[in-house]
Structures are given as C-alpha cells and as structure tokens.
Amino acid sequence: MKKVIIGLMMVLTFTLMKESVNAAEYQTYQEITFEIDGVKLLEDYTESDYKYYYKKINKRKFWGWRTHSSFNGEKAYFIKETLYVVENSGESPIIETLEFKVREESKKQYGASGTIGLSGSGKVKGFKLGLENKIKVNYEVATTEKTEENVVIKVSVDANTMLIVQIIGEGKISNGVAKYYRFFKNVKKGGYEIFVVTTEYYSIVKKPINEE
Numbered sequence: 566m567k568k569v570i571i572g573l574m575m576v577l578t579f580t581l582m583k584e585s586v587n588a589a590e591y592q593t594y595q596e597i598t599f600e601i602d603g604v605k606l607l608e609d610y611t612e613s614d615y616k617y618y619y620k621k622i623n624k625r626k627f628w629g630w631r632t633h634s635s636f637n638g639e640k641a642y643f644i645k646e647t648l649y650v651v652e653n654s655g656e657s658p659i660i661e662t663l664e665f666k667v668r669e670e671s672k673k674q675y676g677a678s679g680t681i682g683l684s685g686s687g688k689v690k691g692f693k694l695g696l697e698n699k700i701k702v703n704y705e706v707a708t709t710e711k712t713e714e715n716v717v718i719k720v721s722v723d724a725n726t727m728l729i730v731q732i733i734g735e736g737k738i739s740n741g742v743a744k745y746y747r748f749f750k751n752v753k754k755g756g757y758e759i760f761v762v763t764t765e766y767y768s769i770v771k772k773p774i775n776e777e
Contacts (some may be wrong), residue, residue: 589674593761600640606742607758618742626746630699634741645732653722664717672762679755702739734765
C-alpha cells in the first residue's frame with residue numbers, strides 16, 4: 566500500500582479524587598502517549614495515587630517544600646492537532662496547496678493541582694514559592710529565540726486516497742507531589758507537572774481511504 570509522509574521539521578531546543586489541574590496548552594493536545602508503560606499525566610492521578618505519593622513526604626519541615634517525583638523526564642509522543650483531512654473518493658487526482666507558519670521557540674509548560682499555584686500570565690508561567698528550584702529533573706531546558714517562516718507546498722491527492730495533516734512531536738514529562746510548610750504546618754499541597762516540547766513538526770500523510 567502506498568503511503569507518503571512529508572515532515573517539515575521544527576526542532577525546538579528545550580522549551581485527586583480527580584483534582585482539577587490548572588489549564589496548560591499540552592492538556593488540550595489531541596493525544597499524548599509515552600515511551601514507557603505506566604507513565605501518567607497529572608490530570609490522570611487518582612485519589613489513591615495522591616494518598617500513596619503524599620505518604621512519601623509526610624515528614625514535617627520547619628519551612629519550605631518537600632517534594633516527591635513520580636515520573637522524571639519521561640519521553641512522550643503527541644499529536645497536537647489535526648489541521649486538515651482531505652478525502653479524494655473520485656477517479657482523478659486533486660491538487661491541494663498547503664501553507665504553514667513554522668515557528669521555532671522554547672516550549673516549557675506547567676500544570677498544578679490542589680493548592681499549588683502558578684505565577685505569571687499567558688504562556689509565561691511558573692510555580693509559586695520557588696517550587697521549581699526544589700524539583701530535580703534529568704534534562705536541561707535551553708532558551709531559543711522565536712523565529713517564524715512561511716512555507717507553501719503543493720500536494721497531489723490521488724484518487725481513492727486520504728490526505729491527513731497534523732502537528733505532532735515529542736516531549737518530556739515530569740510530575741509528582743509537593744507539600745509546603747510554615748513553622749512545621751503544612752499550608753499547601755498538591756501535584757506539579759512540567760511538560761517540555763523537544764520536537765514539533767508538521768506530518769503530512771497520504772494513504773488509501775480503505776486502509777485500516
């Protein structure tokens with residue numbers, strides 16, 4: 566079966582009960598899967614997950630954070646969104662002209678649940694009270710300048726084929742739980758999550774309509 570994949574690569578350099586998780590862009594992605602079975606996003610933590618992880622940081626502290634890392638720098642694959650789906654059920658090919666704005670920038674996103682707060686606004690956010698400085702992650706995050714480039718391509722959609730255009734990529738996920746103490750009193754607790762996009766690109770797939 567004929568299958569053509571065209572990738573316009575943008576390499577990005579590092580950018581309870583069910584508790585609600587503060588909204589972040591990656592939580593709206595169409596699909597996120599992991600290289601290793603058993604890895605969870607913070608939004609998928611159950612009440613029993615929180616109880617289990619909290620037990621690991623029960624020791625009181627005079628002042629500051631105690632943290633437990635559940636998953637650290639786990640490789641993730643994502644489909645950010647499907648942009649186009651074109652089916653050609655006719656008998657002759659059709660030509661589609663596609664135009665993209667390719668951007669390169671660091672992408673680092675944060676999620677938090679419980680009483681752990683996020684500071685900042687828009688896409689520039691972080692954890693309050695210096696939590697990130699207490700979290701040890703096994704990857705570095707570098708900053709890149711934003712660049713943007715318009716790309717226009719023409720694709721022939723053969724008879725009885727389907728054209729699918731998606732934004733896909735890879736990233737790393739780290740999450741866990743934390744408690745904040747003041748004078749030995751636990752005043753904040755919840756889950757934290759850092760999602761870093763390492764690679765993001767356009768995937769243009771052409772395949773038979775009847776392909777399962």
